[in-house]
Amino acid sequence: MSQGLVDVFAEAKRAGDPQRLLDAVPYSKFLGLHAELQGDELITTMRYASHLIGNPALPALHGGTLGALLESAAIFELLWRAETVVLPKTITLTVDYLRSGGPVDTHARGVVTRHGRRVANVRVEAWQADRAAPVATAHAICLVMRD
């Protein structure tokens, strides 16, 4: 990992502005991701856009976009909470699809269930209008040490 992205992330944390993490990642822009602190919680939102649709008949979001949102939220949570900036690398991601994702904004929040020296486990939930009825959940296992 070169210094560029690490510097951007460190600066985002100093400024208390998680959106700067996302602005540094081209794919986050492609998905339309936005990050916001709500109290203690870092909430990542995927703003609805027509190019996110996987089933135009329903219509429903593409499962891949929900997976990408969940993975991104897990990584942003790790970056935001970590004391030192190391870019986490996803080792495995397991997504459960619970409900059809409608053509509206989708929010996600990750919770670190264990942060070891080398590996961190993160549980993530994504929801739309009703947080109590998630559209998808995931657990991510990430490598969090420098290579």
Place this chain on the structure above:
Amino acid sequence: MTADRERFQRWFSDSIPHNHALAIEVLEVGKGEARFRLPYDARLVGNPDLGVLHGGAITSLLDGTSGAAVFAALAQLTPIATLDLRIDYLRPADPGRDVFARATCYKVTRNVAFTRAVAYHDDEADAIASSVGTFMLGTKRGGAGRPEGTP
């Protein structure tokens, strides 16, 4: 491009907005297998320092290819929905290179289909990611409360 390939390209990519946005090319669909190509695109980069594609783009590729493999294993056109997808990231994609995915639907039961898939550049033995998925079969349009996969 053969007539079949044109038809599958329309079904699995051109008519699915997100696959179309990713410029996914449908290479083969048949006999419980599918092969897609994801062209390299700077908009899909996760780490701009390295120019490496984001895992999310690989997830969309594997989900779409796996769904197509399920359709290719079914005797008749049935709506499907991804139940779960597990992805192992084996190594970073090389900057600037297209990513291919091959998916196999290796088991179909009355309600559920099971898939395996792999994402790679030119050698499946040196894969970027591998996945296993399960898909619900015969979901009603919107009625089952689950997302439908590809068309």
